[in-house]
Amino acid sequence: MGIISTILSLIGCSGNTKKDDEKLSKETEEKLTQSIDAFKNRPIYKKLTEKIIDNTSDDNLLQVVFDYLSQKQSADYENEFETVMSWNKSKQAIYMIWALESEVNNGGYNQFYFNSSGQFYKYLPEALKLVGANKFSELTKRANETFERENPKITQHQDGTIEGFSKSYEDNPLNKFDDEFYKVYDTENLQQLQVDFIRKHKTEFIDN
Incomplete structure (x- = not known):
């Protein structure tokens, strides 16, 4: 969240003077460095407890x-x-949704199905619905149906090369779902839904 906030702040201040921009650039660089350092040095738990979940902020809980x-x-x-x-x-849902978000936000549904994360595609509508992300669930269900129905067309250029994968985006019937995915964020806070779900069902994430 820190890195994203820093970038948004930089974009929002693009109308400042050159001197202010230079100052902002230095401040942004420092914040970015701090965020990266914090990420690299974040605690990674081999065992979760109720105390760890309760004491972790909403911003960091999904990562933890x-x-x-x-x-x-x-x-x-x-x-x-x-x-x-x-x-x-519960654990399946958080893991699978993370995989879906990472792939779609980076390279769309086409990348999601292409990479190993795609092995979970049939389970994601249910996983999304479990955490209360009904709009994302419905969207992913439609994307799945298109992926299955149009699979020969979607994968015809995917020969294992970067060139083939890049070409597979051309006239790809999955592309339309990417824009929908990004727009759903405006009405459904996927991160907060997952955080609330984890807190409400924390015993599902605690090792006994």
């Missing part, structure tokens, strides 16, 4: 839970699917 879940994976993520599916539904 995702880090906790990620460290349960092997270094090469070879058995990622089997590991995730062995968890309860």
Whole structure:
């Protein structure tokens, strides 16, 4: 959140004088460095407790839970699917939604289905609905249906090369869902929904 806020502040002050811009640039650089350092040095828990969840701020709770879940994976993520599916539904939801958001915000639904995160696509509408993200759930369900129906067209250029993957974005029927995904953020706070869900069901994330 710190990095995002810093970038938004910089954009919002683009009309200042050159001197002010230079000062802002230095301040922004310092804040950015601090945010990166804080991220690198963040605590990663191998075991979550009620106290850890209660004492973690809303801004950091999702990261704490995702880090906790990620460290349960092997270094090469070879058995990622089997590991995730062995968890309860609450843990699955947070992990899968993180994967979806990371991919779609970086390269759209096309990238999500292309990468290993796509192995969870059938479970995501239910996961999103579980945390109360009904609009994201409905959107992802429609994207899934399009992915299955138009799969030959979507994957025809995906030959394992960067060029092939880049070409697969051309006239891709999934592209329309990307803009919808970004717009849903205006009416459905996906991060806060997950944070509230974790706090309400914290026993689901605590190791006994």
